[in-house]
Structure formats: C-alpha cells, structure tokens
Amino acid sequence: MIDIIETFLAEKGIYMMTFVLMGLGILGMISCGNYMKKIMCMNIMQVSIIFFFLALGQKEQGTLPVFVENLLGADAYINPLPHALMLTAIVVSLGTTGVALALLMKIKGIYGTIEEEEITGEGWRK
Amino acid sequence: MISYMINHIPVLIVIVPLCGAVLCPAISHFSPSAGKRTVIGALLAAFCMSIIQLASVIKAGEAFHYWLGGWQPPYGIEFVIDGVNGIIIVLVSFIGFMTALFSSPFEEADKEAPFRSAGYYSILCFLVIGLLGLSSTGDAFNLYVFMEIVALSGYGLIAIGEKKGPIAAFRYLLTGTIGASAYLLGVGLLYSATGTLNMADLAIRLREVDNMPVIVMAMACLIVGFGIKMALFPLHGWQPAAHSYAHPAADPMIAGVMIKIPAYAMFRFFFCIFDSSLPMMKTIFTIIGIMAVLGILFGSLKALRYDKFNKILAYSSIGQVGYIALGFSIGNFYGIAGAVLHILSHAFMKTGLFYTSAAFKYRYGIHYTDQLGQVYRKMPVTCGALVVLSLSMTGLPPFAGFFSKWYLALGAIQNGQYLYVAVLIISSLLSAIYFFRIFERLFMGEKTVTEPESDAHEGTAPGLEVPLRMLIPIGFAALMVIALGLGNSFIVNGILKTTVMGVL
Numbered sequence: 001m002i003d004i005i006e007t008f009l010a011e012k013g014i015y016m017m018t019f020v021l022m023g024l025g026i027l028g029m030i031s032c033g034n035y036m037k038k039i040m041c042m043n044i045m046q047v048s049i050i051f052f053f054l055a056l057g058q059k060e061q062g063t064l065p066v067f068v069e070n071l072l073g074a075d076a077y078i079n080p081l082p083h084a085l086m087l088t089a090i091v092v093s094l095g096t097t098g099v100a101l102a103l104l105m106k107i108k109g110i111y112g113t114i115e116e117e118e119i120t121g122e123g124w125r126k
Numbered sequence: 127m128i129s130y131m132i133n134h135i136p137v138l139i140v141i142v143p144l145c146g147a148v149l150c151p152a153i154s155h156f157s158p159s160a161g162k163r164t165v166i167g168a169l170l171a172a173f174c175m176s177i178i179q180l181a182s183v184i185k186a187g188e189a190f191h192y193w194l195g196g197w198q199p200p201y202g203i204e205f206v207i208d209g210v211n212g213i214i215i216v217l218v219s220f221i222g223f224m225t226a227l228f229s230s231p232f233e234e235a236d237k238e239a240p241f242r243s244a245g246y247y248s249i250l251c252f253l254v255i256g257l258l259g260l261s262s263t264g265d266a267f268n269l270y271v272f273m274e275i276v277a278l279s280g281y282g283l284i285a286i287g288e289k290k291g292p293i294a295a296f297r298y299l300l301t302g303t304i305g306a307s308a309y310l311l312g313v314g315l316l317y318s319a320t321g322t323l324n325m326a327d328l329a330i331r332l333r334e335v336d337n338m339p340v341i342v343m344a345m346a347c348l349i350v351g352f353g354i355k356m357a358l359f360p361l362h363g364w365q366p367a368a369h370s371y372a373h374p375a376a377d378p379m380i381a382g383v384m385i386k387i388p389a390y391a392m393f394r395f396f397f398c399i400f401d402s403s404l405p406m407m408k409t410i411f412t413i414i415g416i417m418a419v420l421g422i423l424f425g426s427l428k429a430l431r432y433d434k435f436n437k438i439l440a441y442s443s444i445g446q447v448g449y450i451a452l453g454f455s456i457g458n459f460y461g462i463a464g465a466v467l468h469i470l471s472h473a474f475m476k477t478g479l480f481y482t483s484a485a486f487k488y489r490y491g492i493h494y495t496d497q498l499g500q501v502y503r504k505m506p507v508t509c510g511a512l513v514v515l516s517l518s519m520t521g522l523p524p525f526a527g528f529f530s531k532w533y534l535a536l537g538a539i540q541n542g543q544y545l546y547v548a549v550l551i552i553s554s555l556l557s558a559i560y561f562f563r564i565f566e567r568l569f570m571g572e573k574t575v576t577e578p579e580s581d582a583h584e585g586t587a588p589g590l591e592v593p594l595r596m597l598i599p600i601g602f603a604a605l606m607v608i609a610l611g612l613g614n615s616f617i618v619n620g621i622l623k624t625t626v627m628g629v630l
Contacts, residue, residue, distance in 0.1 A: 022307075022311075026304060029300055029304070035296065038300055042300060042303050045303070045304070045307055046303070046307060049307050049310050049311055049314070052311065052314055053314050056314065056317070056318050082314075082317075085267055088267075088271060089270075089310065092270075092271065092274045092306075095274070095278055096274070096277075096278065096299065096303055099278055099281050099282070099299065100296065100299050100300075103281070103285055103292050103295055103296045103299065104296070106285065106292040107292045107293060107296060110289065110292065119293065
C-alpha cells in the first residue's frame with residue numbers, strides 16, 4: 001500500500017502538486033483586489049515553476065553533482081542542469097518582484113492607495 | 127583583424143549596445159550629453175554590424191552559427207542567423223537607433239532631472255538588446271532570459287510615461303509574468319521529453335518522441351506564453367493601456383517592435399522545432415487561426431470606438447498582430463512570407479504612426495483626434511508621413527501594408543481557406559474607416575490648437591515644425607514603408623525564400 005502511494009507521489013503526484021500551486025497562484029492574481037497580494041500570488045506561481053523543474057532533476061539514490069571518488073558514471077549523480085536553470089529563473093523572478101514593488105510605491109504615491117477598486121473606481125477606462 | 131571581427135558579429139551586435147547601456151549612467155554623471163551619445167553611438171554601431179551580417183548571410187546562402195565561448199551545441203549556447211532573423215535584426219537595430227535619436231528633444235525638455243534622462247536611455251538600450259538577443263538566439267532557455275530583459279525594460283518605459291503609466295505597467299507586469307512562466311513551463315516539458323534545450327537539437331530529438339500528451343501540453347503553454355507577449359486576441363488585456371500611456375518617445379519602440387519579436391519566436395518554435403507534418407499540427411494551426419480572426423475583427427471594431435489617437439493605434443495593433451498569426455496558421459510559403467513581411471511592414475507603420483503621435487504631443491500637446499483640425503498647415507511633413515503610413519495600414523498599393531496582405535491572401539487562396547480572405551478584406555475596410563476619420567478631422571476639422579509659448583520649444587530651429595532629430599525618424603519611417611512596398615519581391619524571393627522553404 002505504502003509502495004503504491006510512494007510510486008504515485010514520485011511519478012505523478014509531485015507534478016500534480018506543482019500544477020495545483022500554479023493554479024492557486026494564478027487564481028490569487030485574478031481574484032485579490034490588493035496589489036501587494038497580487039505580487040505575492042505572482043511569486044507563488046513562479047515558485048511552482050521552479051518546483052516543477054527541480055522535480056525533473058531529481059533521481060532516486062542519486063548524489064550531489066560534485067565529483068566523488070570511486071563514484072563514476074552519470075547514473076550516480078542527479079541532473080544539475082535544471083538546478084542551474086532555476087538559479088537564473090530565481091534571479092529573474094527577484095528582478096520582477098523588485099520592479100513590481102518599485103511600481104507599487106509609485107502607484108501609492110500617485111493614488112494614495114494600492115486597492116484596485118479604489119484606483120479604478122474613478123474612470124480608469126476613459 | 128577585420129575578418130576576426132566579422133566572425134564575431136552576431137554576438138557583438140548584442141554586446142556593443144550592452145556596454146553602451148551599462149556605461150551610459152556612469153558617463154552621464156560627468157556629462158549628460160556624452161551619456162546620451164554613448165547609447166546612440168552603440169545603437170548605430172549595432173545597426174551597421176547588422177547590415178554587414180545580413181549581407182554575408184545572403185551571400186553565403188545558409189544559416190550562420192555562432193558558438194558563445196566556443197562551446198559546441200547542444201552543450202553550449204549558440205546564436206543562429208538565417209535570412210529571416212537577419213532582416214529582423216536589421217529592423218530592430220534601425221528602429222532602436224531612430225527611437226534613441228527621436229527621444230532626445232523629449233528628454234531635454236525635462237531639465238531638472240539629468241540622471242532620470244540617463245536612466246531612460248539606459249533602459250531604452252536594454253529593450254533593444256533584449257529584442258536583438260531574442261531574435262538571434264538558438265537556445266530555448268536563453269530566449270526566456272532575453273524575453274525577460276525585454277519585459278523588465280518595457281515595464282520601466284511604460285511606468286515613466288503618463289499619469290496612468292505605473293498602473294498600466296503593473297498590470298502588464300502581472301500578465302507578462304504569467305506569459306513568461308507559461309513559456310518556461312513549455313520549455314520544461316520539452317526538456318523533460320528530450321533532455322536538450324538547443325533548438326536545432328530539439329527539432330531532431332522531438333521527431334523520435336512518441337509521448338504526444340507532453341508535446342501537446344508544451345504547445346499549449348507556448349501559445350499562451352507567446353500569445354501574451356505578442357498580445358494575440360484573448361490574451362491582449364494588458365496591451366491597450368500599456369501602449370497608450372507609455373513614455374511618448376519610447377512608445378514607437380514598444381508598440382512597433384516589442385510585440386513583433388515574440389511573434390517571430392513563435393514562428394521559430396512552430397515551424398523550425400515542431401514537426402509541421404504531424405496530424406495534430408492542423409488542429410493547433412486552426413486554433414491559432416481562430417484566435418487571429420477574432421483578434422483582427424475585435425481590434426478593428428474596438429479602434430472605431432475611441433477618440434484618443436494612441437488608443438486607436440493600440441487597438442489597431444491587436445488586429446495587425448492577428449494578421450501575423452493568421453499567416454502562421456495558413457502555414458504555406460505565401461502565408462509565412464506574408465507574416466514575416468507584415469512583421470517588417472507593420473513595425474515601420476506602427477512605429478511611424480507613434481512617431482507622428484509623439485510629434486503632435488510635443489508641439490501642441492494633442493492627445494485626441496478631434497484636436498487635430500488644420501494642424502497640417504503647421505506641420506506639413508509630419509502630416510504627410512501620417513497620410514502615407516495610414517494609407518499603408520489600410521492596405522493601399524504601392525505601400526508595404528498592401529503587399530503583406532496580398533501574400534497572406536495568396537496563401538489563404540492556395541489552401542482554400544476563403545474565410546480568411548473575407549476577414550482580410552473586412553478588416554481592411556474597417557481600418558479605412560478609422561484612419562479616414564482621422565484624415566477628416568485633420569483636413570476638414572475646425573482649427574482648435576493655438577501656437578504654444580515659444581520658450582517651450584527652443585530646440586526647434588526656425589522654419590522647422592519639430593526638431594530635426596524628430597523629423598528624420600518620421601521621414602525615414604514613411605520612406606521605409608514605400609521602399610518595403612516597392613522592394614517586396616526582393617525581400618520575399620531573395621531573402622526569405624531559402625530559409626522558409628527549408629523549414630516547410
């Protein structure tokens with residue numbers, strides 16, 4: 001029984017969880033009215049993508065991708081490439097969050113609020 | 127020495143503006159005008175190198191591969207230059223250079239903040255770098271990084287625009303991040319199926335993958351990702367506000383070029399990487415076609431409703447991006463040639479129209495079309511360019527807009543998709559309505575503007591309507607539309623044919 005659950009989690013479950021997390025992030029970005037909360041949900045969505053890549057690089061019985069003596073062959077190590085890619089993606093998401101916070105400060109300075117309803121109430125579409 | 131430099135041109139085109147962008151704030155600390163000249167000079171150098179590169183690609187008749195750091199693909203990152211993206215790189219660097227030139231009167235009007243001006247040039251240069259890298263890279267993950275460089279500098283340029291700019295930028299940031307994440311997810315799925323990120327290697331290894339659900343899922347993610355970035359119809363929500371409230375001088379670059387290059391990246395994925403003979407590709411192309419048709423009709427109808435010049439142009443862009451997607455969904459030689467030609471011609475048309483819009487703003491502070499009455503008496507060259515560019519948008523022959531629609535229609539007829547031809551004609555008529563309404567107000571409306579105070583425009587030489595640095599880009603945009611129209615058969619048969627026939 002436990003074996004079945006473990007195989008399920010390893011093969012499909014982890015991907016399902018990341019997609020649930022991504023869905024939650026996008027749902028939050030749509031439904032929250034506060035811009036700060038929207039940024040947080042954006043970060044949750046980006047983290048879900050990072051989880052997805054890290055799960056790709058995982059391997060049972062694999063060790064760190066640094067050379068260990070007497071341990072040869074690619075089978076013994078986990079795949080380092082997704083980790084390297086995600087380092088870049090984390091930097092990008094940090095940059096995006098920084099720009100978003102700077103924009104929020106400017107919005108707060110102009111409108112005095114960061115609630116979407118209060119800002120768009122006064123004829124935004126005109 | 128010279129031949130050594132020529133071998134490294136693909137990467138120098140990206141590196142030289144990058145140095146300019148990074149050095150600009152530091153140099154501006156000592157002398158603001160030198161900082162500006164650094165950026166303009168770097169972009170001019172990139173433009174010259176891109177022409178040399180295009181000439182050598184045409185001469186060689188095959189794609190040029192540049193390995194960064196000498197690492198061989200599939201392990202290293204490579205830049206691939208073929209006929210299609212060679213000409214797109216020329217376009218991006220030319221419009222980038224022109225826009226930097228065009229910006230200087232706007233930035234000089236803002237005397238209190240010299241450092242802000244340095245930041246502006248630096249961000250504008252980063253936008254051009256991102257677009258150049260996006261069109262030349264041959265690596266799927268590298269494309270993501272360049273896409274984010276484009277997006278981040280785009281957010282900055284939109285936010286320093288009008289009063290609503292920061293909110294437009296914030297909304298674009300949220301939507302754009304979803305797009306970039308969707309693209310990254312698509313790349314992750316392709317990586318999990320093939321174990322490679324190099325585009326040429328992906329194309330080979332995907333032929334052997336028989337796990338169809340993964341590929342379909344990846345395609346869906348890529349359509350969402352590129353669709354958001356190029357503002358394809360149901361995913362266009364961020365675009366009208368962002369394009370109408372951006373910094374007036376940077377708007378031509380944002381509206382004209384920033385949404386076209388993801389469309390080119392989409393072409394690369396769907397024709398160069400995926401096997402276009404797969405049975406399910408037909409369904410995918412039909413879906414893109416439906417999105418394109420709805421977008422063309424929606425954009426043209428929505429543009430009729432607005433009086434604000436920039437809003438009309440922004441909604442018309444949604445329709446025009448639809449044409450490009452329509453060309454991809456037609457999927458034969460004429461369809462793709464029409465789409466690539468439309469990327470070029472619409473870039474010049476929309477850039478030129480936003481130049482004229484910014485010139486009206488600079489001279490008289492005009493934002494709405496009903497303020498345009500009789501302006502042509504004061505600004506004959508700008509209004510002449512406006513007429514040429516608008517006629518090209520509606521698709522009148524000898525201008526570029528006609529020929530790209532002509533190739534699209536030829537492709538649709540060859541495939542027997544007569545609905546697409548009907549949509550092309552209907553949307554041309556609709557765009558004629560909204561552009562001719564601008565003409566009516568311009569030539570027959572009552573005079574509403576008064577001459578501004580003279581001290582606000584001391585940069586304008588006597589006898590000129592706007593400073594020469596603004597007049598040159600406006601004139602070049604109009605001339606390029608005519609030149610592209612007259613030279614369309616050289617571009618299609620001489621440059622695009624070998625590359626496009628190679629991937630079909």
